[in-house]
Amino acid sequence: MRKAIICGYYGQGNAGDEALLLAILERLPNNIKPIILSGNPLKTSKDYGVISYSRQGIIKQIFKLGKKDLFIWGGGSLIQDITSIKSPLFYLGLMILAQLKGLKTIAYAQGIGPIKTPFIQWLTKQVLKRCSGVSVRDRESAKLMEAWGIKYFIGADPVWALSAKISQDLDLLPSPRIGVNVRLNSSLNEAKLEIIIQSLKRLQQQTLANIILIPFQESKDLEICQKIGELLTQNYQIVNLENPQELKGLFRELDLMIGMRLHSLIMASSEKCPCFALSYDPKVTNLMKEIDIDGYELDNFPTDVQTITKKWLKIYHNQPRLSDDNLDLLEKNALKHQTLLDIFDS
Template identity: 50%
Template sequence: MSKTKAVLCGYYGKGNGGDEALLMTLLQMLPETVEPIVLSANPKATQKFYGVASCNRTSAFSLLQALKISDIFIWGGGSLMQDATSFTSPVYYAGLMALAQQRGLKTIAWAQGIGPLNRSFSRWLTRQVLSGCTAISVRDRASAELLTNWNFTPLVAPDPVWALESSAVSGLWDLPAPRVAVTLRSHLLLTPQRLQTLTKALIEFQAATQCFILLVPFQQSQDLAIAKQIAAQLKNCSQIITTQNPKELKGIFRGVEMAIGMRLHSLIMAAAEECRCFALSYDPKVTQLMEELDLPGWELAHLPEAASTISMAWLENYTNAEALDKTRIESLIDRALLHQELLINSIN
């Protein structure tokens, strides 16, 4: 019996740890009867690492061939439909879904974070393609409320990465303890002045706790330069730690006492591994997670100007805060698996 072929569409092959974690989780959740074809910016690397068929996400010929031989098209998690960072992003993703629908493929919007959609055209485009979907799941309350206002009834469940298994990281436990992980990314809100303030706060925090700082670039093209800049000022009490394996990326947080993070999936991974978290929000999706999990933190736009204020807040969290309890983590994982049920029910 031939397998059902499904095109998986997301921000894959760009070296972003969070999006690769979503891809790995999606591949784990797909029924065994499905043969995936992953659209990727680096199809050779994707095919080699995941052991699945992959094609170039920007090659019109490859895209048309993949759609021609497939039965299903899946938006594979993340904030694909948003125009805050790029107007071309929603046009690209909606355009592919519309083309798949035109060709008669079953389409699924899986584990989506919808928005921000600042332009009326982006909102119209999103509604149009979602109206043709067989199934829709979203990962946060704000996305669910938006779609409900548009008369959709999406499945609402936590981000699938909650359910991703973690793997041990070689050499992690040989590093000095206690350990604190820091994940910062390049962004307009992370101005040079704010980065310097955060670095100074880290120096003060490290001196007070004698912790070892792990600098974790989730996307090296955006994060590595920042990590190197901080490491240069933390001298011998820090290390940059990188991995292309999403399971290992999540596993890093097994061995740390606290995580200070900008990136959404760094906070999800840390919380899932029973790590205390402190958020620095640059995006509504991070703010929503802070609210849902009651995480301490700041909007970057309102970051205190005094490094001592920041370091004292980190010290308070490090000393007195508690990680999510196991019961709540298990509940989040169980609910994240609803995304898998949606796939099974929609595909079979």
């Protein structure tokens, strides 16, 4: 049986990345045994029934694999240097090591960039050129592959095809319900957060809705959710679900989702929940364009509470959703990435 090291931002408590991992594992051919790089190997092994190693452990595993085995960048925005230059260097270093070892290397459903550092741009280009297969999840990444002359194909984010389920322990406040996901980020300062909170209060007054605050990564989302809740004072609930399928199922129960994280918007849209985006990153802006989600970029966030509330009310009352045909197409496009692995299913 072939082995495959699947490398991503796993075991860090980020629900979006956990959803990516589970989406890959759901579609992995039976003859491929996954070995997962994780920030919390014990938890990853327990949650998904797989072998998992930390950073140092995964390097040792690369040396143990043979030329028929695989090394996979498993979805997400692994190669970008906006938050840190260390992160892309780490993931590129692992891929280079795998290529030097003679493994089959795959860049799976990647969102490449933004990359500002010329050396990181050059190194990424060289590494991708030596991959056995490359797929990307958005048009901007595709444009970069075209410019670099790299053979690739494009598919939707794998989370579009992730199966969803309703948690048996879910005890939500009554309908109507408006979901909110925000995260700590330099583009969301105290003044903007205060405007969002005042807009949510006004939205509640006009809809009589309960606010469901949904952290996607406890270390970066929970504190800010708690702060919003304290200022709302009533008719709110914090729902912290670790299971990606249960988290995706939650969005079936909402009447509107105001989301900052990419996968909060993907999960909600895939479950036919109307969405409004608060974009802090080009990947969120790209999604807004690709599936026609209304929203604001936080760098150009308005200061008028009435204007914001009016926009939210329009979406709340008109309930714009993706059509069944569009959802089917997105799910099929999300499964395109699997063709990178199907060639090893023998």
